[in-house]
Amino acid sequence: MSRHFAVGERVRVRQASPPGHVRTPAYARGKDGLVERLCGRFANPEELAYGRLGLPARTLYRVRFAQSELWPDYRGHTSDTVDIEIYEHWLEPAIHA
Amino acid sequence: MRAYHDLGGLPAGPVERAEHDYALWEKRVDAMLVLLGDKGLMRTDELRRAIEGLGSAAYERMSYYERWLAAIVEIMIERGVVTVDELGRKMAEIEERRDEAL
Amino acid sequence: MHDGHDHPTLPERDEELNRAQITEMALRQLLHEKGVITADELRRQIETMDARTPAQGAAVVARAWTDPAFKARLLADGAAACREAGISTGPFNLVVVENTPEQHNLVVCTLCSCYPRYVLGLPPDWYKSKAYRARAVREPRAVLAEFGTVLADGVAVRVHDSTADMRYLVLPMRPNGTEGWSAPRLAELVTRDSMIGVAPARDP
Structure with missing residues (x-):
């Protein structure tokens, strides 16, 4: 269903606000980052939360975001970052390279 | 639209660095969750989902392990491990015994 | 509150x-x-x-400070290296992030309270507090300053939001003036807070 990404690839977190249990924090949605690593494949928490098995397992990525991308008014250094674990179905290719 | 447990980036005051030693009942709640997980009777994401369903007022007011307990009870009822009726009777029994002891 | x-x-x-x-x-x-x-x-x-206390994590950190090969294994696969040191990380992968003169790491869980409990025991109340969870990702330098940690200019802050199946442990920098110290002696300088990333390891 969703495509796979390589380390270093620029990705965008989908902008969506579904009801129910989700592990993608609101502050990262719609933001661009770089894939820092692939963490492995894990059962989908959005299914596990309702007593189901969450299969097929999803690839979990760690995505590194520049603080200035997350918060336009960020006052720290330009090199400051936040790493967030995000499941594959919440990621899409970033529009620009 | 942001869920009330999804706190990243919200304005908030200073971090109060208080700590407390966990009470025995809190440790028991923690241990129950771990054991229910080991036995395949409950998933961490079910706990989270039930906590996220408590409502924002309860989420704000309750202590950490009160939230866990409320969520574990909810999931145990959902999964049919315990029933509402059993819980109600057992709680009444405990309160009665306690009142007699006073 | x-x-x-x-x-x-x-x-x-x-x-x-x-x-x-x-x-x-x-x-x-x-x-x-x-x-x-x-x-x-x-x-x-x-x-x-x-029985799970920050002393477990401190032993791992002190060993990494004194054994470069172990440190390399710890950074490559935290769970495997902890197992090797006799510490289980349970069902979780452990990502160990290293503080250096160029970067400082800070761990938070903005969605709930994910914490490397197998290695450090139960988290302190402040780690689970609304203020810490809300602010650590947006103003990490201000939060660090509240813990008395002021970073030198040019040090990048890397925040790690534990949103899913990884758990995080910060490998703090070895304090100056500890040359030749044994691992058990060094472990006494490794505080819980230094492994969450809100403070450096204690000075000797």
Whole structure:
């Protein structure tokens, strides 16, 4: 269903606000980052939360975001970052390279 | 639209660095969750989902392990491990015994 | 106000807390009666959890400071290296992030309270507080300053939001003036807070 990404690839977190249990924090949605690593494949928490098995397992990525991308008014250094674990179905290719 | 447990980036005051030693009942709640997980009777994401369903007022007011307990009870009822009726009777029994002891 | 704590002067809160304890007792007794969880299992699980303390993490950090090959293994696969050191990380992968003169790491869970509990034990109340969870990702330098940690210019802050299946442990920098120290002696300088990333390791 969703495509796979390589380390270093620029990705965008989908902008969506579904009801129910989700592990993608609101502050990262719609933001661009770089894939820092692939963490492995894990059962989908959005299914596990309702007593189901969450299969097929999803690839979990760690995505590194520049603080200035997350918060336009960020006052720290330009090199400051936040790493967030995000499941594959919440990621899409970033529009620009 | 942001869920009330999804706190990243919200304005908030200073971090109060208080700590407390966990009470025995809190440790028991923690241990129950771990054991229910080991036995395949409950998933961490079910706990989270039930906590996220408590409502924002309860989420704000309750202590950490009160939230866990409320969520574990909810999931145990959902999964049919315990029933509402059993819980109600057992709680009444405990309160009665306690009142007699006073 | 921080969560995890109560207002003991409010009678309604006392009543609620009282009710929580009765609910805990009732659930526990039902689970015992049904044979789902025995009293013995519960007691042993509490003992197991009580035995997990920051001293475990401190031993791992001190070994990494004194054994470069172990440090490399720890950074490559935290769970495997902890197992090698006799510490289980349970079902979780452990990502160990290294502080250097160029970068400082800080761990938070903005969605709940994910914490490397197998390695460090249960988290402190402030880690689970609304203020820490809300602010650590947006103003990490201000949060660090509240903990007395002011970073030198040019040090990048890397925040790690534990949103899913990884858990994080910060490998703090080895303090100056500890040349030739043994690992057990070094471990005494490694605080819990230094492994969360809110503070450096203690100076000798």
